[in-house]
Amino acid sequence: MDLVRDVLDVRLVDRNGQGLGRVDSIVLRLRDNGPPQFVAMEVGLTAAARRLPKPIEFLARWLARTLRPRLQTVRYGPTLFRDIGVDIELDVSAADDPRLLRFEKWLSRHVVSRMPGGSA
Amino acid sequence: MRRRRVVRVEELLGRRVHADGGLAIGRIEEIRVRRRRGRYEVTEYLLGSGALFERLAIVRRWLRRPSKKVVARWDQIDISQPDAPRLLCAPEELTHE
Amino acid sequence: MKNLTKVGLGVLTSIGGFLEVGSLGTALQAGARYRYGLLWALALGTICVAFLTEMTGRLAAVSRHTMVDAMRKRFGVSFQIWPLMTQVVVDLLVLASEIGGASLALQLGTGVPMAVWAVPVALLVWALLWFGTFESIEHGVAALGLVTLSFVAAAVVLGPDWRDAARNLLPHTSNQHPAQYAYLAVGILGATISPYLITFYSSGGVEERWKPKDLMPNRVVAAVGMSFGSVVAMAAMIVAALVLAPRGVRADTYQQSAFILTIPFPRWGWTLFWTSLFIGCVGAALELSLDVAYTVSQSFGWDWGESQRPHEEARFAIVYSLMLLVAPIPALAGLDPLKFTMFSMAVTVVALPIVIGPLLVIMNDTQYLGSHTNGIVGNVAVAAIVALAFVLAVVAIPLQIAGGG
Numbered sequence: 001m002d003l004v005r006d007v008l009d010v011r012l013v014d015r016n017g018q019g020l021g022r023v024d025s026i027v028l029r030l031r032d033n034g035p036p037q038f039v040a041m042e043v044g045l046t047a048a049a050r051r052l053p054k055p056i057e058f059l060a061r062w063l064a065r066t067l068r069p070r071l072q073t074v075r076y077g078p079t080l081f082r083d084i085g086v087d088i089e090l091d092v093s094a095a096d097d098p099r100l101l102r103f104e105k106w107l108s109r110h111v112v113s114r115m116p117g118g119s120a
Numbered sequence: 121m122r123r124r125r126v127v128r129v130e131e132l133l134g135r136r137v138h139a140d141g142g143l144a145i146g147r148i149e150e151i152r153v154r155r156r157r158g159r160y161e162v163t164e165y166l167l168g169s170g171a172l173f174e175r176l177a178i179v180r181r182w183l184r185r186p187s188k189k190v191v192a193r194w195d196q197i198d199i200s201q202p203d204a205p206r207l208l209c210a211p212e213e214l215t216h217e
Numbered sequence: 218m219k220n221l222t223k224v225g226l227g228v229l230t231s232i233g234g235f236l237e238v239g240s241l242g243t244a245l246q247a248g249a250r251y252r253y254g255l256l257w258a259l260a261l262g263t264i265c266v267a268f269l270t271e272m273t274g275r276l277a278a279v280s281r282h283t284m285v286d287a288m289r290k291r292f293g294v295s296f297q298i299w300p301l302m303t304q305v306v307v308d309l310l311v312l313a314s315e316i317g318g319a320s321l322a323l324q325l326g327t328g329v330p331m332a333v334w335a336v337p338v339a340l341l342v343w344a345l346l347w348f349g350t351f352e353s354i355e356h357g358v359a360a361l362g363l364v365t366l367s368f369v370a371a372a373v374v375l376g377p378d379w380r381d382a383a384r385n386l387l388p389h390t391s392n393q394h395p396a397q398y399a400y401l402a403v404g405i406l407g408a409t410i411s412p413y414l415i416t417f418y419s420s421g422g423v424e425e426r427w428k429p430k431d432l433m434p435n436r437v438v439a440a441v442g443m444s445f446g447s448v449v450a451m452a453a454m455i456v457a458a459l460v461l462a463p464r465g466v467r468a469d470t471y472q473q474s475a476f477i478l479t480i481p482f483p484r485w486g487w488t489l490f491w492t493s494l495f496i497g498c499v500g501a502a503l504e505l506s507l508d509v510a511y512t513v514s515q516s517f518g519w520d521w522g523e524s525q526r527p528h529e530e531a532r533f534a535i536v537y538s539l540m541l542l543v544a545p546i547p548a549l550a551g552l553d554p555l556k557f558t559m560f561s562m563a564v565t566v567v568a569l570p571i572v573i574g575p576l577l578v579i580m581n582d583t584q585y586l587g588s589h590t591n592g593i594v595g596n597v598a599v600a601a602i603v604a605l606a607f608v609l610a611v612v613a614i615p616l617q618i619a620g621g622g
Contacts, residue, residue: 001152001153001154001155001160002150002151002152002166003129003150003151003152003153004129004133004149004150005150008129008130008133008293009289009290009293009294009297010290011286011290011518012518018520019518019519019520019521020518021517021518021519022289022294022516022517022518024294025128025129025130026128026129026130027126027127027128027129028126028127028128028129028151028162028199029126030125030126030127030199030200034161035161035162035163035194035195036127036161036162036194036199037159037160037161037162038153038160038161038162039160043518048294050128050130050131051130051293051294051295052294052295052298053295053298056302078160079158086280086282086286086290086584086585103532104520104531104532105531107531107532107535108528108529108531111531111535112527112528112531112534112535115347115527117348117527118347118526118527118528119528130293133293
């Protein structure tokens, strides 16, 4: 598997097909006795911000700090891979895990659902 | 400089690899991993502009010939300082694809 | 029957490209000042946009992914941030023009100043997106958009010299105010080959769940849909040549041109004009609002889709809602939509190479397209269009200064 071609910037989906974001960063752990290991994919504005030009990185980090709830980086391990194609399917469920898609869920519950026609 | 234990792929992408003496070998364009005993380990780094064309899938279509890539094994490059990756072997030991 | 309804996407897309406030305005100006002399710009723009929409439709049908998806994946976020920011700015500017255009249309129809209509128009567009589905918007706008065929009917009734018109389908220059001629040509091409048309069409293909078996219908839809808008815009240019030019009307504002359809249709002409403008602008506003939400959502990997309920895709819905909150401001301030549009078209032209350049790579990517990558014709077409886009981007601003008066 090629990390840059097959993983970086690829869209992640959960086992129900719900979008989890894109892989903004890939973490390698270095070891003394053995090859580096691919240990995590990071999804989030702060993770993506590192790859942006400085002024935009500054703005992205400010947004991540200022918005409520705060935009947090989520880490997924490669052991969660279910299927790798144009999208990567992970063995998680966003609906069942409160740590996932926090901002989306907050917007849905506290903003959109309170607007006319916005509720379920 | 302190040796890092965690490196991010995007910190390495596009970084030029230098051998001892300052000779520039190529830029890191791809990192290959293989699954082994339930974990994913780095096996190779692909260097140089050929690897970038490979990533963008340009070469086979437009130039109608395979791209040239320099391939380094995981133990042939030190990535602990991602802004200055170092070649750990002689350049002649690297392979080409 | 299902293939017939697919044409709705092509028609909706082409309304946003050919019949919105900028395209219609420049077509009228071109006809008023140069008669049939700029028909070639519309023809060339149509060919370019038909090629590009076919390609992005093919991408959607084979990979079930959009152009923005592919751009982010292939080029990374550090590149993608530029087309993303550019597209958001361009879409917002053009959306503001469309809200202004629709408000002006209502002013022409009711006599109530356009500033009064700006917020209700934005609210109407928002409500259609919030409560509607992609299908209902697509078919509704495509059906209502048929009123713009009144320009075609007017052209037929006025009886132009069709041979003279046909001769002007080939590119040529003009000795009469060449800077202004070039400026209008660039404006027409820029208004026609709009980046949002191309990204919207590929998102629409995914919304409609196109599959590889839809490749041939996609070709037909791209050609027929774009032709619909093109034919109407050409008819508008011809009518302007026959009605405005002999009267010395330069069509600097829509108010100057609004009587244009009353010559062939004395009883209904005024109504047909302002309703055509209104429907064209609202259709374009819907398309632009969706395009921003599509582009932002796809860039960041959010769930997206107009056919989902807003609470199911909150971020997607909030993006277009925020855009529609800001877009009425120029119309509220009383800015003339045609002048504002000419400014936003120059920005659109500069953005064009950034957005369509990556197609050179994406349309040759077998991971997305399998065996359906571009052949030599497609690659040459994309390369030529990208080259044209670069030329337009370089000359747009100087020409706006030299010829935009």
